[in-house]
Amino acid sequence: MTYSLTPAIQDYLEVIHDLSKHDSKVRITDIARKLNVAKSSVTEAIELLHAKNLVQKERYGPITLTRNGEREAAKLKYKHLLISKFLRDVLNVTADTAEKDACLIEHVVSVETMLALIQLLESKNYLDNDIDIEEVKILLSTNSLSNLAPGTKGTIKRVEATGELRRRLMEMGVTSGDDIQVKRVAPMGDPIEITVKGYNLTLRKNEAAAILIEIN
Amino acid sequence: MTYSLTPAIQDYLEVIHDLSKHDSKVRITDIARKLNVAKSSVTEAIELLHAKNLVQKERYGPITLTRNGEREAAKLKYKHLLISKFLRDVLNVTADTAEKDACLIEHVVSVETMLALIQLLESKNYLDNDIDIEEVKILLSTNSLSNLAPGTKGTIKRVEATGELRRRLMEMGVTSGDDIQVKRVAPMGDPIEITVKGYNLTLRKNEAAAILIEIN
DNA sequence: CTAATAAGTTAGGTTAAACTAACAATATTA
DNA sequence: TAATATTGTTAGTTTAACCTAACTTATTAG
Numbered sequence: 376m377t378y379s380l381t382p383a384i385q386d387y388l389e390v391i392h393d394l395s396k397h398d399s400k401v402r403i404t405d406i407a408r409k410l411n412v413a414k415s416s417v418t419e420a421i422e423l424l425h426a427k428n429l430v431q432k433e434r435y436g437p438i439t440l441t442r443n444g445e446r447e448a449a450k451l452k453y454k455h456l457l458i459s460k461f462l463r464d465v466l467n468v469t470a471d472t473a474e475k476d477a478c479l480i481e482h483v484v485s486v487e488t489m490l491a492l493i494q495l496l497e498s499k500n501y502l503d504n505d506i507d508i509e510e511v512k513i514l515l516s517t518n519s520l521s522n523l524a525p526g527t528k529g530t531i532k533r534v535e536a537t538g539e540l541r542r543r544l545m546e547m548g549v550t551s552g553d554d555i556q557v558k559r560v561a562p563m564g565d566p567i568e569i570t571v572k573g574y575n576l577t578l579r580k581n582e583a584a585a586i587l588i589e590i591n
Numbered sequence: 592m593t594y595s596l597t598p599a600i601q602d603y604l605e606v607i608h609d610l611s612k613h614d615s616k617v618r619i620t621d622i623a624r625k626l627n628v629a630k631s632s633v634t635e636a637i638e639l640l641h642a643k644n645l646v647q648k649e650r651y652g653p654i655t656l657t658r659n660g661e662r663e664a665a666k667l668k669y670k671h672l673l674i675s676k677f678l679r680d681v682l683n684v685t686a687d688t689a690e691k692d693a694c695l696i697e698h699v700v701s702v703e704t705m706l707a708l709i710q711l712l713e714s715k716n717y718l719d720n721d722i723d724i725e726e727v728k729i730l731l732s733t734n735s736l737s738n739l740a741p742g743t744k745g746t747i748k749r750v751e752a753t754g755e756l757r758r759r760l761m762e763m764g765v766t767s768g769d770d771i772q773v774k775r776v777a778p779m780g781d782p783i784e785i786t787v788k789g790y791n792l793t794l795r796k797n798e799a800a801a802i803l804i805e806i807n
Numbered sequence: 808c809t810a811a812t813a814a815g816t817t818a819g820g821t822t823a824a825a826c827t828a829a830c831a832a833t834a835t836t837a
Numbered sequence: 838t839a840a841t842a843t844t845g846t847t848a849g850t851t852t853a854a855c856c857t858a859a860c861t862t863a864t865t866a867g
Contacts, residue, residue, distance in 0.1 A: 402814075412854090413856060480699060485692050491683060618845090619845060631848095632825055632826075635823095
């Protein structure tokens with residue numbers, strides 16, 4: 376039930392992502408320090424992220440990103456990185472301004488523009504070889520089915536599941552390339568009703584989370 | 592006393608600018624329709640724009656942009672136009688996405704990045720000849736002195752005044768190229784105390800409005 | 808293993824930007 | 838010109854994102 380994240384909430388996600396590189400258990404105080412906000416503001420924001428299934432947290436406990444949160448944070452990180460690189464290497468903007476502008480533009484830029492930007496950077500050979508740009512393109516252009524609002528139409532791009540879960544989804548007829556529509560989403564995003572190949576399916580949230588959709 | 596405008600308020604300014612091309616007397620209802628908000632929201636926003644000296648309006652009367660409002664609106668228009676052109680012509684993004692992204696990016700992009708973007712568009716000969724790009728650069732990189740917060744340091748880029756007003760400003764020692772610092776600003780932005788060439792000057796708002804500052 | 812310190816939460820307040828509903832002023836038209 | 842319609846304002850809510858201050862729970866140091 377992510378639907379859409381405000382810039383402010385995206386900033387929290389990004390900071391949590393950064394901090395969890397040093398220590399996967401992130402604390403409220405560190406987030407507050409990084410974002411220059413009061414602890415109470417963080418508590419509130421974390422509640423929201425929790426409700427949207429982007430972080431795990433219990434009372435007085437540390438914060439960890441969920442798989443979903445990880446994905447959304449990674450999207451932001453790559454947007455930031457690519458925009459910043461473009462500003463520095465193509466436009467020759469100072470590093471400082473590039474960072475600041477990237478921080479703001481990353482929250483509003485469309486996927487289409489991001490893909491076009493990647494193409495430009497690729498054509499000029501400005502991309503580091505240590506990032507798998509094809510994976511980044513897929514990351515940016517897809518959403519986990521568990522994040523989509525009722526009514527959304529798209530195409531299954533990938534089923535990120537193995538073993539039993541994968542088998543079950545295949546059996547239901549969930550395969551890459553299929554068109555899909557989200558019919559209904561229960562409170563808390565579980566379960567999710569969808570239509571694939573004319574069939575109505577009801578998926579558990581953890582099943583839906585494994586399915587990557589490219590929105591039309 | 593503009594100091595800074597939120598994206599929402601910038602949108603109002605832009606719409607007023609657009610509408611005033613057809614008819615210089617803009618009405619609340621038209622703005623509401625264009626922005627898809629309630630009339631009461633517009634009334635409120637206009638009050639703010641009025642307080643910031645960007646529009647003129649009296650009770651139940653039509654809205655007109657002030658000189659200041661005109662300048663700020665023009666900045667936004669050019670940002671929009673240039674970003675959109677870049678997205679379409681350089682990145683080959685669809686016209687629709689280019690418009691949407693430009694609408695969002697224009698509110699957050701820095702002047703430095705805008706100037707760099709212009710340079711790129713110039714070097715590729717993508718700019719229409721009917722816009723005076725040197726004037727646009729000056730427009731984007733300057734602010735009217737009447738909009739600056741106390742403490743701001745900058746350089747006088749131009750004195751946009753003629754006749755008596757120009758003569759008086761020259762006499763005070765206000766000339767292009769001088770460094771300037773805003774010392775104090777009275778409530779309602781009138782008068783404004785500044786330092787130029789070591790001298791303390793007190794300017795009326797209409798005098799300050801004519802002085803364009805490039806912020807350091 | 809307490810006592811002091813730090814971390815997290817709760818309660819209550821503020822601001823910007825929206826909203827609806829009711830009302831007042833202005834325009835239109837019959 | 839009176840009746841109607843349109844336009845603009847006011848009052849009162851709502852939501853997101855912040856805040857401070859007071860409090861509770863954890864952690865750390867003697």
